Amino acid sequence: MDVLALTPWDDWSIFIQLCVNGVTLGSVYALIALGYSMVYGILKMLNFAHGDVYMIGSFLGYFMLTSGLDGPMNLAVPIWLALTLVLLVAMLGAGLLGVAIERFAYRPLRNAPRIAPLISALGVSFFLQNSALLLFGANFRTYDAFTLDGGVLFTKGIFEAWGKDDAIALNLPLLNMLVIGGAIVLMILLTLLVARTRLGKAMRATAFDREAAAMMGINPDRVIMATFFIGSALAGAAGVMVGMLFGQVYHFMGFLAGLKGFTAAVVGGIGSIPGAMLGGLLIGMIEAFSTGYLPEGSKFQDFYVFILLIAVMLFRPTGLLGRADIAKV
Amino acid sequence: MTEAPDTVLARDGDRPAPLLELREIVTYYGEINILRQVSLQVNHGELVCLLGGNASGKSTTLKTCLGIVRPRTGRVVFDGEDVTGRPTNYRIARGMAIVPENRRLFAPMTVRENLEMGAYLNGGGVKEDFDRVYELFPLLHERRSQLAGTLSGGEQQMVAMGRALMSRPKLLLMDEPSMGLAPILVERNFEIIKQVHEAGVAVFVVEQNANVSLSIADRGYVLQTGRVVLEGAASDLLQNEDLRKAYLGR
Numbered sequence A: 001m002d003v004l005a006l007t008p009w010d011d012w013s014i015f016i017q018l019c020v021n022g023v024t025l026g027s028v029y030a031l032i033a034l035g036y037s038m039v040y041g042i043l044k045m046l047n048f049a050h051g052d053v054y055m056i057g058s059f060l061g062y063f064m065l066t067s068g069l070d071g072p073m074n075l076a077v078p079i080w081l082a083l084t085l086v087l088l089v090a091m092l093g094a095g096l097l098g099v100a101i102e103r104f105a106y107r108p109l110r111n112a113p114r115i116a117p118l119i120s121a122l123g124v125s126f127f128l129q130n131s132a133l134l135l136f137g138a139n140f141r142t143y144d145a146f147t148l149d150g151g152v153l154f155t156k157g158i159f160e161a162w163g164k165d166d167a168i169a170l171n172l173p174l175l176n177m178l179v180i181g182g183a184i185v186l187m188i189l190l191t192l193l194v195a196r197t198r199l200g201k202a203m204r205a206t207a208f209d210r211e212a213a214a215m216m217g218i219n220p221d222r223v224i225m226a227t228f229f230i231g232s233a234l235a236g237a238a239g240v241m242v243g244m245l246f247g248q249v250y251h252f253m254g255f256l257a258g259l260k261g262f263t264a265a266v267v268g269g270i271g272s273i274p275g276a277m278l279g280g281l282l283i284g285m286i287e288a289f290s291t292g293y294l295p296e297g298s299k300f301q302d303f304y305v306f307i308l309l310i311a312v313m314l315f316r317p318t319g320l321l322g323r324a325d326i327a328k329v
Numbered sequence B: 001m002t003e004a005p006d007t008v009l010a011r012d013g014d015r016p017a018p019l020l021e022l023r024e025i026v027t028y029y030g031e032i033n034i035l036r037q038v039s040l041q042v043n044h045g046e047l048v049c050l051l052g053g054n055a056s057g058k059s060t061t062l063k064t065c066l067g068i069v070r071p072r073t074g075r076v077v078f079d080g081e082d083v084t085g086r087p088t089n090y091r092i093a094r095g096m097a098i099v100p101e102n103r104r105l106f107a108p109m110t111v112r113e114n115l116e117m118g119a120y121l122n123g124g125g126v127k128e129d130f131d132r133v134y135e136l137f138p139l140l141h142e143r144r145s146q147l148a149g150t151l152s153g154g155e156q157q158m159v160a161m162g163r164a165l166m167s168r169p170k171l172l173l174m175d176e177p178s179m180g181l182a183p184i185l186v187e188r189n190f191e192i193i194k195q196v197h198e199a200g201v202a203v204f205v206v207e208q209n210a211n212v213s214l215s216i217a218d219r220g221y222v223l224q225t226g227r228v229v230l231e232g233a234a235s236d237l238l239q240n241e242d243l244r245k246a247y248l249g250r
């Protein structure tokens, strides 16, 4: 791409394509950010191992997918069933991993100084990365969603063009639709769970005042466990989505994704669920648009993302939807 | 109180067992000894008040009843059962509820949701529970969709009380319910406590306001640096010279 960036007016098709990419990426970042934000909300700690849970989820999906194959990229079951199973297994595995991390690495430090669980989280992160390196090797694994079931994920979809010489085109492959749709479904389910269910209310009560929640008969340990399960499962789903989208999984992939998820959570207002969704979308869009419209954007998209983080922190330290208004009474 | 811990349930003669009994409770926070052999009891349907100065250990006593704080030695017996080793949710399921110090409402949740949390172990409460609370505090019905953190102090006190009543407790623990309320609201508050008590709920209330609380209580205890230094019928305590000097006079 040119050093001197384009503007949307030069080519609307590129603009539309960047929107598609941005929303797709943003959906994934939002899923990762949610786990960060939920855990912060309830424990006031940054779970630096969250990106690595996402990585393990991605590997789980990879192994599920390859084990379900009957010959090269020929599925033994219908593709929708295969994808659903892959997603569910990755979510379950990542969720259980999150629960185990909380139980063994964070809970014993619940009453320790705040720095202790942070260091423990970094330790868990290294542990997971190196375990993956040891178990799965240093080479990239390929999801190869391109050839899956004859490549329907990429050949089907919405491909339309309008205007003179088809100047305005929309390319929305099935895979992107599935990723965006899947993320939206998960986020709606999460929102309903938090707003309506007994567990969701217990989560909000515990996040606000753990001791008061215990005084109502809520078992905070159980609620914290459920929070880790849900947050980690969402990261596992994101891992599968990224594997399908970009094809490659490797032991270190959780680092940058975790950092982006964290950025999204902070930009949106850490602790806030709608904030994490908004932050994720924003980061995905910035990343996509910087590749198109900002100088050297395709090399420096991460740079622009972190510029956004710094800018938000300077002008709105609580994040876009974070609130400092309702303090503890 | 001379029974060994394993015979706690055996009571002598026809004296009814108290609803709540603390036996020689010793509590530490870290290395600091807070409660030093606190023994007290609340009988079925009784209104008992616990008086004491700042940092004397009143809140710690209530938290020990509820199981938020675990004693180092001593026993907590509730409704004929030794619950010392039992978690808080077990005790709540057996019939305890608390109005905590400073109310501790869930500020970002609605009034209704706060009430639901009070009946958490009953699945968030059935219609009758809400009706009962709304009848006692009609204002809460009006405000049910408002965030608890945006209510006035007096309204918040109603939510805290309603929340505790949602679980249909046998014993209501209250930690300084009149703290931070205007005098008129303090009076109104105690009227409600009396009303709840007259409905058959035993009440164990911590207060610094000895005059008002003793005037409605059956009995009282006075705590001083983690020891019960005085106990008796509320009417006797109201007459007690030492207590008058310490709490009532000025």
Ligand SMILES: Nc1ncnc2c1ncn2[C@@H]1O[C@H](COP(=O)(O)OP(=O)(O)OP(=O)(O)O)[C@@H](O)[C@H]1O
Pocket: B029, B030, B034, B052, B053, B054, B055, B056, B057, B058, B059, B060, B061, B101
């Ligand atoms: N979680 C805790 N960790 C350490 N010390 C504590 C803790 N909670 C209370 N304390 C200490 O225990 C002592 C008794 O506290 P407690 O809250 O029981 O007093 P109180 O009689 O309720 O006082 P007040 O009238 O001010 O509410 C105080 O010195 C307090 O600082």
Ligand SMILES: [Mg+2]
Pocket: B058, B059, B060, B101, B175
């Ligand atoms: Mg107190």
